[in-house]
Amino acid sequence: MPKKAITEMSSLARKHYSLEAKAFRSTLKGAIILGLAALIIGLGSYIYSLVHQYIAEAQNLSKSAAAIIKEVVDIEPLADDVMKEYRAMTPEQRDKTGEDEYREKFSYFTEREEYKAAHKVLYDYINAIDIDDIYIGMYDRKTSALVYITDPGDDDPDTFVLPVDWDPVPEKEINDFLGYSGRGELYSIQNTEYGWLCTSGTPVRNANGEIVAFVLADISLANIANGVKGFFWTFFIAMMILVNLVGILMAKHMKKVLAKPINKIASAAQDYVDDRRKGIKDTDHFSELNIRTGDEIENLSLILSAMERELTEYEEHLTKITAEKQRISTELSLATRIQADMLPSIYPAFPERPEFDIYASMDPAKEVGGDFYDFFLIDEDHLCMVIADVSGKGVPAALFMMASKIILASQAMLGKSPADILTDTNSAICSNNREEMFVTVWLGILELSTGKLTAANAGHEYPAIKKPDGDFELLKDKHGFVIGGMEGMRYSQYELTLEAGSKLFLYTDGVPEATDKSSELFGAERMIDALNVKKDSSPKDILKNVRESVDGFVKDAEQFDDLTMLCLEYNGGDA
Numbered sequence: 001m002p003k004k005a006i007t008e009m010s011s012l013a014r015k016h017y018s019l020e021a022k023a024f025r026s027t028l029k030g031a032i033i034l035g036l037a038a039l040i041i042g043l044g045s046y047i048y049s050l051v052h053q054y055i056a057e058a059q060n061l062s063k064s065a066a067a068i069i070k071e072v073v074d075i076e077p078l079a080d081d082v083m084k085e086y087r088a089m090t091p092e093q094r095d096k097t098g099e100d101e102y103r104e105k106f107s108y109f110t111e112r113e114e115y116k117a118a119h120k121v122l123y124d125y126i127n128a129i130d131i132d133d134i135y136i137g138m139y140d141r142k143t144s145a146l147v148y149i150t151d152p153g154d155d156d157p158d159t160f161v162l163p164v165d166w167d168p169v170p171e172k173e174i175n176d177f178l179g180y181s182g183r184g185e186l187y188s189i190q191n192t193e194y195g196w197l198c199t200s201g202t203p204v205r206n207a208n209g210e211i212v213a214f215v216l217a218d219i220s221l222a223n224i225a226n227g228v229k230g231f232f233w234t235f236f237i238a239m240m241i242l243v244n245l246v247g248i249l250m251a252k253h254m255k256k257v258l259a260k261p262i263n264k265i266a267s268a269a270q271d272y273v274d275d276r277r278k279g280i281k282d283t284d285h286f287s288e289l290n291i292r293t294g295d296e297i298e299n300l301s302l303i304l305s306a307m308e309r310e311l312t313e314y315e316e317h318l319t320k321i322t323a324e325k326q327r328i329s330t331e332l333s334l335a336t337r338i339q340a341d342m343l344p345s346i347y348p349a350f351p352e353r354p355e356f357d358i359y360a361s362m363d364p365a366k367e368v369g370g371d372f373y374d375f376f377l378i379d380e381d382h383l384c385m386v387i388a389d390v391s392g393k394g395v396p397a398a399l400f401m402m403a404s405k406i407i408l409a410s411q412a413m414l415g416k417s418p419a420d421i422l423t424d425t426n427s428a429i430c431s432n433n434r435e436e437m438f439v440t441v442w443l444g445i446l447e448l449s450t451g452k453l454t455a456a457n458a459g460h461e462y463p464a465i466k467k468p469d470g471d472f473e474l475l476k477d478k479h480g481f482v483i484g485g486m487e488g489m490r491y492s493q494y495e496l497t498l499e500a501g502s503k504l505f506l507y508t509d510g511v512p513e514a515t516d517k518s519s520e521l522f523g524a525e526r527m528i529d530a531l532n533v534k535k536d537s538s539p540k541d542i543l544k545n546v547r548e549s550v551d552g553f554v555k556d557a558e559q560f561d562d563l564t565m566l567c568l569e570y571n572g573g574d575a
Helices: 011-016 019-072 076-088 100-105 107-111 113-128 171-178 222-278 296-342 394-413 418-430 523-533 539-554
Strands: 133-140 145-150 166-168 187-192 195-205 211-220 356-363 371-379 382-390 439-447 452-458 464-466 472-474 494-497 502-507 563-570
Touching: 019 113, 019 133, 019 187, 019 195, 019 211, 019 222, 076 107, 076 113, 076 133, 076 145, 076 211, 100 107, 107 113, 113 133, 113 145, 133 171, 171 187, 171 195, 222 296, 356 371, 356 382, 356 539, 371 394, 371 563, 382 394, 382 502, 382 563, 394 418, 394 439, 418 439, 418 452, 464 523, 472 523, 502 539, 523 539, 539 563
Parallel strands: none
Antiparallel strands: 133 145, 133 211, 145 166, 187 195, 195 211, 356 563, 371 382, 382 439, 439 452, 452 494, 464 472, 464 502, 502 563
């Protein structure tokens, strides 16, 4: 897929996504989160303190009332009689509490002197202080009930609480009050029909230290909700003001120490790009910024300044290298054309000679190669064929290849035998071979009138021969030492006769040693198989098929060696 073009941000986008805006939003979010956490903690602490203030107040009131009661009246006989009446009733009778019959049955307690005295003390106490209710009662663990002894909190004679009236209470409250040791706070907070109430009590004990009743004080917690609302809104408004103030100050600070320096760097970078497009190279945009933030941004500006200078030097160096590379590429292209022009490349090569058909190809691994082939008529009846592989690759091998080709052709044109041609060529090359390069050569001279082939092999690959009615097979001829490897070498030759319809295939090691990605070699066996696929075709088609087989084997693997092939078809001397 084509890459999308990179476009600059719009001014609106830059404003929205600027570091200043991000810093403001981040600070705002962080401050809000911290503020909410502080609000929750503060609100919890406020509620806790306020509730315990109410608890302490209720307990102090109940203690004060209990002390007064103790001085005025002995409440124990009244409390014992009330609890006896309560415990003597059946559950069905107790369920009638609050009904007229129930109230009338126990109204006689209100005529007792200790009741009147305690009732008056509590009544005066309620009217003298700000409290919802203060009364005397006793808990019954068995029925989980609070049994009233006297309660002056309601003046209505039809609804005020009478002795032996009772209310159900949670088991925890009973356990807390009846198990009170005298240390710490004694209270219970419940949601009643009158709303949330805090009940605190002081036990009244007899001479044996046993609890006979409790002086209980009720304080409504409704005021806490109002206090919490006021606290919440005061804190919330203060928090929002502080959050916005901190956000604005932080955004300004971030703009000064972060956004402005980065924008200066971005502007310098844009100027640098613009100057490069205009061809202006000697620039110093980043060092002129003079950023002194003392942090990573200052370090970034210094790095960019150094980068700008180094890029300028690098571009100058790269320009020189590019020019040199272009020159070398041009020279290599010229060398490639020269090398190609030195090899026979016009086909059919000898259209006026029906006795044979010949075709050859050379594909270098680099721009120029070290392999070469050659064929030419020494006289009207003798065809010389050469295929060779120079050690090494590239330009040195190409130069050595051209020198070797010229020497071999010159020696052959003197009418020498293949063995003498190789012997004299070796002497000529060894006489001036400082680089100690060498070349493998197969050279053969075919007598066209008779089909007699005289050949010599200087360390080259085995040729492949096909008889008229047979398949291609390797001819394992005798090898001599490579040309240029050692002075004074003598080479031998051999003879064989080509019948009409015979074919000769010559190649360099680039064919059998072609390698795929798994480092497996193409090999001589695959080469022979490829030759026999189209063994009856023309030399050109045979070479084409072998090359396709090699390409199909190596696929995408890189070609490491020159690949050179030559094929001759002998039609007979009387063709």
